[in-house]
């Protein structure tokens with residue numbers, strides 16, 4: 001894992017493989033086309049104040065994520081200067097926006113994978129900036145290399161992430177800056193662990209293996225953990241989770257993680273969809289639709305990471321995480337389209353399509369979470385292709401049984417740099433799930449499929465409990481090129497929003 005410190009060292013004396021500075025598109029009357037951001041003064045001085053011109057000559061424009069490399073000036077102990085684009089320069093008197101810093105730090109860290117140590121001299125004026133740069137740098141440093149050859153040098157097929165990061169320009173003794181960096185380290189490390197889980201191939205991460213990882217982490221961080229195996233699930237009547245897992249040789253699990261704080265006044269429950277592989281089951285997905293379905297446990301990974309981060313941060317709030325883990329496979333023992341499941345809540349569900357499995361495991365976990373009467377429940381799931389069609393692959397949809405709660409979640413997400421959008425739960429779509437045989441069917445109208453899934457989940461939330469549903473099917477897994485602090489593959493979507501919700505709840509600013 002990448003190590004990060006707030007450093008008092010100064011350039012040019014500092015020893016590192018690279019020095020990261022920021023550049024932006026000029027927007028003020030006195031600025032040229034390209035401006036060098038605060039933090040890079042020593043480099044600019046070494047260039048006799050001509051750094052902006054030198055970078056322009058090299059083609060730099062300041063565009064977000066752009067990386068321009070140049071040799072360091074004589075006397076510097078960092079051989080390389082890396083200028084990263086911050087986008088448009090803020091208006092006079094304004095500071096660079098946190099998300100611009102996060103993205104730039106991430107892009108720079110990615111460009112430096114394979115290097116040992118980098119010093120970041122990006123514009124840093126307060127604790128929030130320090131936290132944003134630290135978070136972006138650590139998230140951008142992520143690389144999934146567990147299955148790659150890193151040695152010997154000639155044959156290697158992957159590059160190790162940047163090993164060491166020094167943040168320059170901050171005040172290591174400033175309590176707020178120190179706390180912001182510590183928070184960023186905890187959140188980024190747990191988020192990166194969620195990415196590892198998502199990227200781990202499904203033959204190595206079945207429900208049992210995921211539960212074992214959760215148990216080990218819980219032990220390490222003083223979190224209470226309870227794992228229901230297939231026998232306990234059968235005894236408890238968890239027909240949804242068992243029904244989805246019935247076709248797999250790997251049995252399902254329900255993991256409950258309880259983080260409690262002695263001074264907590266509120267209790268939040270997070271519920272994650274944890275389908276370790278979604279083949280579709282008997283309603284098998286066609287080729288072309290299942291290659292990335294190891295990502296179908298991203299919701300459970302996000303919940304797991306958020307609970308551990310809350311514990312590491314010692315937040316004054318009780319947080320219970322529920323991981324609904326199953327593998328959705330076709331076989332002679334698999335649930336068939338036409339089967340009726342007896343759910344944990346007592347309701348019956350006619351399974352019309354075994355590929356609509358996420359809502360079945362979530363239904364049982366939502367009902368289990370409801371029994372504890374938390375102040376609010378938030379579920380996170382790669383639930384529907386319809387949500388990807390609606391919002392694209394960088395934005396998650398937010399549905400809720402409470403308008404103010406839904407708005408608060410969208411705001412919290414924006415605050416931490418996650419794109420989300422409020423979605424409705426139109427009542428008229430409910431009747432599409434009426435079943436002649438059971439209380440409800442697991443499919444309804446095709447149009448508005450993401451909202452139909454949300455309406456299904458709503459039926460399994462206990463009376464009077466505030467609930468929201470995040471459909472992260474779009475942003476959970478990045479099949480395109482990396483950008484900012486987002487790598488290819490598992491992204492850790494939802495983690496930062498959940499952590500923020502826990503913080504807001506602890507501070508009494510939510511609900």
Ligand code: BES
Pocket residue numbers: 278296353355356357358382383384385386388443449473474
């Ligand atoms: N895991 C998928 C949803 C998904 C799609 C996640 C694309 C990530 C990327 C889910 O279990 C699923 O198959 N949903 C079906 C529901 C339908 C059968 C009602 C879908 O969206 O097609």
Ligand code: MN
Pocket residue numbers: 278280354355356357358
């Ligand atoms: Mn499915």
Ligand code: ZN
Pocket residue numbers: 275278296355357358382383
């Ligand atoms: Zn699925």
